[in-house]
Amino acid sequence: MPAGDAFTPDQLYDIERAVRHAEEVSGLHFSVYVGGADSETRPFALELLNELDDPDSSVLVYVDPAGRRLEIVTGWLAKRQLSDTSAGLAALTMQTSFATGDLTGGLVTGVQQLGEHAHQPPLLHANEPHKQ
Amino acid sequence: MLVFVGIPVLVVAVVALLVFAPSIAHGPRYRPGLSWWAPPVWINGPSATKPDPANLPELPGAPGTNATAGTGVARTTGGASASW
Numbered sequence: 116m117p118a119g120d121a122f123t124p125d126q127l128y129d130i131e132r133a134v135r136h137a138e139e140v141s142g143l144h145f146s147v148y149v150g151g152a153d154s155e156t157r158p159f160a161l162e163l164l165n166e167l168d169d170p171d172s173s174v175l176v177y178v179d180p181a182g183r184r185l186e187i188v189t190g191w192l193a194k195r196q197l198s199d200t201s202a203g204l205a206a207l208t209m210q211t212s213f214a215t216g217d218l219t220g221g222l223v224t225g226v227q228q229l230g231e232h233a234h235q236p237p238l239l240h241a242n243e244p245h246k247q
Numbered sequence: 248m249l250v251f252v253g254i255p256v257l258v259v260a261v262v263a264l265l266v267f268a269p270s271i272a273h274g275p276r277y278r279p280g281l282s283w284w285a286p287p288v289w290i291n292g293p294s295a296t297k298p299d300p301a302n303l304p305e306l307p308g309a310p311g312t313n314a315t316a317g318t319g320v321a322r323t324t325g326g327a328s329a330s331w
Contacts, residue, residue, distance in 0.1 A: 121285035134291050150287025157328065164324065166293050171322065181283035187326040194325035202327035214331040218277045 121149055121180075126219040133223040137174075137230025143193050144173040145230065147222060152179050160186035174229060176209075180218065185209055187229070201232035279331060 122130070134145045146167055152159040160177035167173045171190040174197060178185055187202045205228040212221030270276060277283075 121288045127288075127290070130290055144291070146292055147290040148287065148292070150285075150289075151283070160326075161324065163289075168293055174326075180277055180279075180285075183279060183331050185329040185331070187328075189325040191322040191324060194323070197325070199325045199327060202325065203329075206327040206329040210329040210331045213277075214279060216277050216279060 122219060129219060130222050130226070133226040133230075137226050137233070140230045141196060141233035141235070143196060143230075143233055144169055145176070145226060146173060147176045147178070147226065149178045149180065149218070149222075151181055152177075152184075156182065156184040156186050157188075160188045164188045164190060174233070176222065176226060176229070178209075178213070178218065178222070180213075183213070185213065193233070196235060197229060197233040202229065205229045205232065 130147060134147060137143075137145045144167065146163075148160075148163050156177065156179055160175060163177060164170045164173060164175045167175065169190075171192040173190045174193050175188045176185075177188065185206055187206055189197050189199075189202060205225045208228055209221040209225035212218075212224060
């Protein structure tokens with residue numbers, strides 16, 4: 116990767132659109148950080164999560180391209196909607212794309228998948244009595 | 248002269264354009280295993296107006312409460328990790 120920006124404007128737009136879509140379908144806050152870690156990746160990703168405005172309801176996707184590490188961190192409220200198993204499946208999807216050098220595609224697909232997994236369909240007829 | 252120089256140069260130029268066109272169109276590509284020099288990117292990160300907890304004024308506590316209130320509930324995080 117040559118010196119310069121990590122993503123082109125078009126690539127950034129695609130990732131931002133995936134983030135917005137994930138937020139709309141899930142109601143959670145999604146954030147993506149791509150860069151090196153000052154320390155171990157997991158504690159660093161947790162620090163990033165805590166810097167967000169509402170860390171409890173947030174999902175942070177942290178990618179360290181140099182260290183080839185990926186961390187998905189869910190806040191304690193977000194964890195109720197997005198299980199660790201679902202996060203692991205999305206991580207697997209992203210991992211496959213990253214291994215082929217497709218950072219943008221991996222992030223877009225992974226964030227979309229996280230949003231779909233965190234989606235909670237509205238309860239229909241919840242206030243109606245049960246009919247037999 | 249045109250046949251032996253011009254046409255081969257034109258063919259080489261067209262082939263080179265076809266080879267490099269995708270990378271020009273899609274921008275630089277990440278190559279696993281090579282160094283990464285790009286500055287960090289934070290998409291949908293924290294807003295700049297978020298107050299620093301260290302600078303917040305100290306609020307008076309309710310009678311009978313102590314400074315450790317609120318730390319009794321473990322707010323664990325979740326997620327997943329991967330490497331490639």
